[in-house]
Amino acid sequence: MEHPPSPSQSAERPRTPDARLGSEPLDERLQEWAFTQHPCALAVFDADLRLVRANPGMTEGLGLADTPARGLRLPDIVPGPTGDAVEAALRLALGTGERQDTQLPVPPSAGTRRPAGRPATATPLRDPDGQVRGVCLVAHHTAEQAPATQRKLLLDDATRIGTTLNISHTAQELAEVAVPRLADYAAVDLLDLSRHSDTQPGIQPGSPLTLSRAAARSTGDNAPYPAPSPGESLTCPPHSPVAEALAQRRPALYDTSDDAITRWIARDPQAAWIHAAQAHSLMIVPLHARGTTLGVVLFARGTHPGPFTPDDLKLAEQLTTHTAISIANARRYTRERTTTMTLQRSLLPHTLPHQAALDIATRYLPAGGDTGVGGDWFDVIPLSGARVALVVGDVAGHGIRASATMGRLRTAVRTLADVDLPPDELLTHLDDLVIHLSTDTTPSDDTPETESGVGTTCLYAIYDPTSRHCTFARAGHPPPAIVNPDSTVYFLDVPAGPPLGLGGLPFETTDIELPEGTLLTLYTNGLLQPQHQDIDDTLDKMFTTLARPTAALDTLADRLLTTLLTRPPSDDIALLLARTRVLGTEQIATWTLPDDPAIVAEARHHATDQLSAWQLPDATYITELIVSELVTNAIRYGAPPIQLRLIHHDNTLTTEVSDTSSTTPHLRRARTYDEGGRGLLLIAQLAHRWGTRHAPAGKTIWTEQTLSTSPGSQGP
Template sequence: MTASEQNSGHYEYSSDAATAIISAGGLVTGWSRAAQRLLGYPASDVVGRPATDLLAGREPSDAAGLALIDSREWSGTAVLRHRDGHRIELTLHAYPSLDGHGRMQGFVVTATTGSTEAEHDRRMVEWAFAQSSIALSTYTTESRSWQLNAVASGHAKADQDEPHRSPYPELLDESHADEGFLQCVQRVADEAKAMRYERHIPAPPSSRQNAWVIELWPVRDPVDGRVRGVGTATFESSEHHTARQRLALLNEAGTCIGTTLNVARTAQELADLAVPRLADFVSVDLLDSVTRGEEPVPGPVDVAVVLRRVAHQSSTKGVPEAAVTLGAVDDYPPFSPPARALATGQPVLSATDDPDFVRWLAEDKKRFDRVREHEFHSVMSIPLRARGIPLGVAVLARQKGSVPFEQDDLVLAEELAGRAAVGVDNARRYTRERTNALTLQRSLLPRDLPRQAAVEVAYRYLPAGKGAGVGGDWFDVVPLSGTRVALVVGDVVGHGIHASATMGRLRTAVRTLADVDLPPDELLTHLDDLVTHLTTDDDSAVAEEPFTGGIGATCLYAVYDPVSRICTLASAGHVPPAVLQPDGRCSVVRLTPGPVLGVGGLPFESTELTLPEGSLLAFYTDGLIEAGDHDIVRGLDRLCATLAAPVPSLDGTCDAILRAMLPEAPADDVALLLARTRALHADQVAAWALPSDPAVVADARAQTSRQLSLWGLEDAAFVTELVVSELVTNAIRYGDVPIGLRLIRDRTLICEVSDASSTAPHLRRARTYDEGGRGLHMVAQLTQGWGTRQTPTGKTIWAEQSLPVG
């Protein structure tokens, strides 16, 4: 028997293979049933005969080939003769059989059919498995053993004498991860479905992680289709894993950076995101003008810069690495990496042995101590720029235990800094706009309320919280004639500068109409007409000013008279006020609300209340009582409960109301105006009814003189008598009965003459030979002011003069 080739590779055979046992002398000593089926010879015809008798040829070379067999395993092809005479080409495999002393005593030979090409193809599969550059392994379900190729064997530290141990032990955690991998193997075998198992070795967050992907697939028996095992292929995927991590970080930056329109918060979001996934320490310093919302200087800034620390973060609790505290400023010399990055607009990657970095630390002992103490070894300085304008610089550093920054880290840091810069710039611009709007709004709101005798007032204005912008809420206190006072509160729909400007126009209009002394319902009617005109003007200017549009506003106007203690109110779509009685009862005033200003064509109605002295009126905008967690009714109930609680002062009551009613950052502007009513008693008011008789003028002057004497105001008698004489004469001459005279002593001395005629006098300059026309001119010269107001029964002409000194 000859062998065409020999191979020292390892082969296994199954129990179904044709097997023969040949002694060292070449005699057949054993014959299997499979061999009998293959060649047709029963064991009795073969055992004891030379093995060469089975060969189809008798060439000397063939017989010599068998004699050359030594103790090595071998394989090859041979042509054997079947019992019926036909020739069969078989592939033979021989394995030495050793005795107890290790001496060869024969061979075990197996034979399989197939051509040389088929055998070569099968061996190629074996060679490919063994020599693959990919870690391959097979798991047999029956024996629960693993077979590994050379690469997998290199990964596996376990001895091959432990076939039941899972492969790749250094890739798998000894507890949970290993169990997960084995469970995945079992699932593939049970479900006959291919799966993928991913694994990365834990590493410091800012360091590159090694990762692998293990593909698993079921191995089936080609005869019956049953799953006999599981095949695995392991691929190193560290680069892909790192790329996915960076992409995930960028995606997260899109949702985590710039969530608020706050400069410092946006900078802190950048620092929080980068630590510890990209760096061990991050600081963000901005130009001081940026933190104030001002427009930075376009183009590169001076290389010597002063920056303010607005954010920093560390993988160590408490950020002990920071050399600058939050809110503090620091000088960056021109050669320092942060100053260079800011000046050039390009990132700077530094190691602690770079000359400029060493020089920077040498001039800053505190920073030098921090770097040495925390063992920084790699630093990136990334400029923050938006729209070509420098805003600041972010510094990222890695400590001992983390790998140095690479070029990919620099690119990632630039991407994060770019997104953060856009957020910082948006926040800066919002801060500037909000500051301007607040400045405009506060300039339009009353700074110091005027002195008046009717009510004691306190107020609060609270802008909306983050993101809402400045609103159009407003209030005002307007002194009126006869010691009366107008209390106003309003709300313009929307936010921003346009809302503030509209609010200023409305407040000016209300003051102008209040000077005319119109009743509340008539004043709102005129104000409604004005808003309608403003809306028309804004609509015509939309092309030039796209932010303008229709005006929606509400207003509540109230007039309180301390003499009669009557409060008259009218509402244009505004929330009703609350009133606290002196006895502690609190309720919401029932009004007949009119339409929102600007609707036009609908009437407004007035409501009158008689208030005891010491009553407390609360005027407010809807931002005080509306909230996401309760409705208006509940908000009004809470307001009444807070008003009823005893508080020593009106300012204290304002603060208590805001604490009880509002969250930390209200969603809408809030205006609150509190007014505690006063009353003028009989010792401060004197009134007379006068007949329509010119002779009564002298009596009116006498009554006035006596009353002033009772009040101790004799020094004011001369002017007051002249005023009374003129006003009473005009009422008798041009007015209708009834005619009344009233004197009011408060902070000033007020003289009022009323009659039933609605015709109002006008001040005019008398010509040389005119007999009349000089009376009102004289009154205007002698008093602080005079005027006319309409009443339900006619008109009242009043004049006001200062009290004598002392």
């Protein structure tokens, strides 16, 4: 009797090749078959993370069956963030020598719009000495995933819900995550904000509800059901499953054969989609966050064979909770942005003041995206002597505090401009104000210190149409662009100065004489910071646009914004265009007067003769009184030389008396037996406006009269 060989004998027997298998030993062929026929997708990467080998499951799963991929890195095989993420797991396994879990993308299956994902493991491969020489990537067979693993992957994928502050987009992200892995159909319906606010006391049972469909998704390429489309309003009947879920703020799980669902379908035509979709299982989950009910999410299964389970309901609650918080944040952001925009626009000039020195065009564009409204502003301020001040500023930070700070600074600029401060002195006072604002503000996590005004930039300019001189000063602000009448464009070299709120550093001025028709371009830095553009290209486009002759400044402003902005700006933009005018010599009359009380009568005659030449006889009486008082005060309290100047433009008559004394007159109410003190009070009653303007040597007292077209209206 012949006995079978022992294991040791079998091991020593020489291998005889099988003719059907070729020359390779059987165990090596078995290893080959195991690699190529394994149900999991397998790939081996070397120490440089380049592909050494992949089985058919991996090449087909990555769509590389006909593409040579050996020697490539995974980001070259699967471009995009997913490929980078998987390679990061491979690199971590290579460096730490420990297994790493990841998720491998596969091409989308039929009827889906987005690639699915498969759980994968990166395992380090060691040599006999224990050195890691490569990594094996295994993508597991998804049909055999445990339900707990599937739920975990779905929740991991839910992190992409709420990537923006757009409510509709957030709702659509929830629907895309849920379909097809959790449900065959999902719809997100939000309560109508016109009927339900964030302070709602609660939804009462038995009352109809108005909702708006925010998003919907089905397993088909197009929703085949007669369901409301996104954007449509729908009314939910009383005591329907949706109304009950919202009133009780509890999710519900239904079989579509339940009496509650049957009655709902019979009473509500908008629920007919349940039968049309052949849905057999339904989940209704309210959306609520921070004590506020926002809406409801409907999940349905039709082609999916299994009904929803209590675990599925818990999973749906987790998804909707995450979505509700994102929607609540988006609504709060929208509300705050609306409030900030309202405040910002209320603080900006609604109409430009009437003045004869400049043609003006202005634009304001709030920041797009999630940045929030900032504190950019502009202003046009008429000054004495037909002069005009131009202001453009940019408050650091965004939100309501930045807009409120902008309003305070704009008011301060107008107040300081009203006392005719030179540009450098005005910025010095504004700098002190910002420092005081910063000490009054306590920084917090949601109130950055910059929103107190520190870091604010400002450009202030004064243009005089009688001399064609313009004086500029800036505090950390971009320089103005000047366009000469011959279309030459350049940046004016104005000393930058520090931003407001730093203190301790002086501001300097630049004075320039401008030809008539010169264009001044003042702006905030948002105009020169468009996304994904080189600054040199932006400046070239700006200069080219400004150099093109344009009669209407509004057209030029729109053309400039259209050229420079290819998408919503990432920062606020304030733009101010001003084209200079010049008052002719026939509109100005000037006399130098001796320091003699007898000259007062002669000054009145000069004024009367000039008004006759301007054909303004109705203004003679008041002007004589004003000239008498101002010249008398200059002779009595001032210092020679004394100068009288009349300026007539449009319907305004300006009277100015200058002397070299720095003493400032003050308006006071004279007592009964006082012999003086009534002159300025009389002037204040006769003139529309009056004030004092200081110069490096002396002062000017000025008055403005608004001339009426009615005959005799300027008489006594």
